[in-house]
Amino acid sequence: MIPIRDTTVCYTTPYVTWALMFICISLFVLLEFSPDQIHHYIIYIYGMVPLRYTNPEWAIAMGYPVDHYLSFITNLFLHGGWLHLIMNMWFLWLFAGKIEDRMGHVRFIIFYLICGFIASTIQWLYTPDLVMPVVGASGAIAGVLGAYFFLYPYSRIVIWIPILLLPIFIEIPAIAFIGLWVIFQMAKATTAVMFYEGASDVALWAHLGGFIAGFLLFRYFLRKDYPG
Structure with missing residues (x-):
């Protein structure tokens, strides 16, 4: 299932969301065209290596x-590949602007970075011996999803079901889409711990940690003068 759009109204321009996307995309493209030695150095120094x-x-x-x-x-501003970048930026584009709208620009960036920090910390605690760098905005984006889950549970998410690339679109409540996402993350994380000693090419614990941080903290960052 690929989310295409939602039905939530946004009353302000999400400048911070756009800036986050610009930074992530620019850094990725810059590193892609950098010498391998520089690319490796940036990823390992500024990515989060738990064993470090x-x-x-x-x-x-x-x-x-x-x-x-x-x-x-x-590490929230670095990505491991084109698909990794595209998926994270797509989710950021779809969901973060609405949360920025409810929080305001300054409160939103603080909320985003706190969720990302907590997500990175949870990933470190659950995979303390990992020697590969953890990179990607998905932990912070999971925090955004945690806020969206409670602020807009009945917003309609338009989903594309890519069966033979046919244009099959359905609408489901945000609470169902994000709920399925959480269940998938929990199942994957549990499977990784049970069968692969916690090893995974996806920072599953960061996703869960970011989501929990988001739904616990979002209410402390909401604007009191929100027009909606």
Whole structure:
């Protein structure tokens, strides 16, 4: 199922959402055309490598800067491939503008970064020995979905079901679409822990951690003068 659009009305221009998309896309394109050595350095230094913080001696031996915790935030702006980038930017485009509208620009960026930080931390706690960098905006976007889930549960999400590439579109409530997304993340995370010792090419725990952070914290960032 691929979400195409929603029916929620947005009263303000989502400048922060656009800026986040611009930064993510620009960094990805820049790194794609950078020498491999620079690409590798940026991903490993500014991506969040869990073992770097679990085992400081290993981190020093590998040449990581000491006490460098910015990667819990900077990893949100890096992506591992075109599909990874496109999916994250699509979800950001569909859902984040509505939450920015309800929070205001400043409150939204604070909320977004806090959710991303919590998502990165949860991923570190559940995969402390991982030596691959965790990158991507999906943890923070999961926080946006957590807020959307409670603010617009009955908004209609137009879904494309790509059966033989036919134009099959249906509308379902946001609570159903996001609920299915959460169930899928939980199932994948549990399977990874049970059968693969927590190994996965998707930061599932970051997704769940970001979502939980989003639905717990969103109410503290809402505008009091919202016109809707």
